[in-house]
Amino acid sequence: MPSAAERTRTLVQSTCSGVLLSPGVRGALPDHLVADERTVGPDGDVFLEFPADSPVVRAATHAQDDELPAVLEITDVAPVAVPHRIRGRAWVSGWLTRVPGLAAPGRMTLRLEVGETSVDDLWGADSVEPEAFARACADPLAPYEAELLQHLHAAHEDQVQLLTGLLGGRAALRGRAVPVALDRFGLRVRFIGEGDGGTFDARFDFPEPVSDVAGLRRAMHRLFEAAAH
Structure with missing residues (x-):
């Protein structure tokens, strides 16, 4: 399974809402608290780009000791329609400082020096040390995951449904099978039973981790x- 540090790093480097x-x-509209760009530097610092006149940039400019405490909260929502669509959240807390000269005119880059990170997702809840976060790499499939899941759901629904046969005692489940998450280690499918059949997730691990779409x-x-036989 992916480590907590890898899962957190994947969410931070994703296009998930943050x-x-x-x-x-105080008093800023939610849209004014969302960075236009979000990247992670080689030392694990998170770089966020905002309009130069945004409330966050103004606060960082006037912060005492040139450091503003802040928390980046990221929400991961499944790209396919399923019950309980929020797949997880990650939090990165630390201190904000301005980094002039990196962004285009009218823009400002803020650096979030990481103090604490945590993740609560389909794997569970974990805290992550800043050093582990800095060393971790994002999942290589993350940039393509949304498109791949949507393709599986739209074009391979029958094949995904056949995975029910790999569930042993639950093979008689009646309902829908929806691919809900994908990473280099395997595929997670949400089985949605009819009536009071209930909803549950099942993981289908790959024989070995994959590194690319091929x-x-x-x-x-x-x-x-394997499911067809």
Whole structure:
């Protein structure tokens, strides 16, 4: 399974919604707390780009000791329609400082020096040390995950449904099978029972981790083959 540090790093580097919260910023509209760009530097610092006149930038400019405490909260929502669609959240807390000269005119880059990170997702809840967060790499499939899940759901619904046969005693489940998450280690499917059949997730691990979309195609082909027999 992916480590807590990898899962957190993946969410931070994703396009998931992220809101920057700080006690020094009050009365700002939610949209004004969302960075236009979000990246992670080689030392694990998170770089956030905002309009130069945004409330967050103004607060960082006037902060005492040039540091503004802040928390970046990221919410991960499944790209397919399923019950309980929020897949997880990650929090990165630390101190904000301005980094002039990196952004285009009219923009400002803020650096969030990481103090604490945590994640609560489909794998569970974990805290992550800043050093582990800095060393971790985002999942290589993350940039393509939303498109891949939507494709699986739209074009391979019958094959995904066949995965029910790999569930042993739950093979008689009646309902829908929806691919809800994908990473280099495997596929997670949400089984949605009819009536009072209940809803549950099942993981289908790949024989070995994949590193790119070509490897994923081979792994999915083997998985669907196993389900068909």
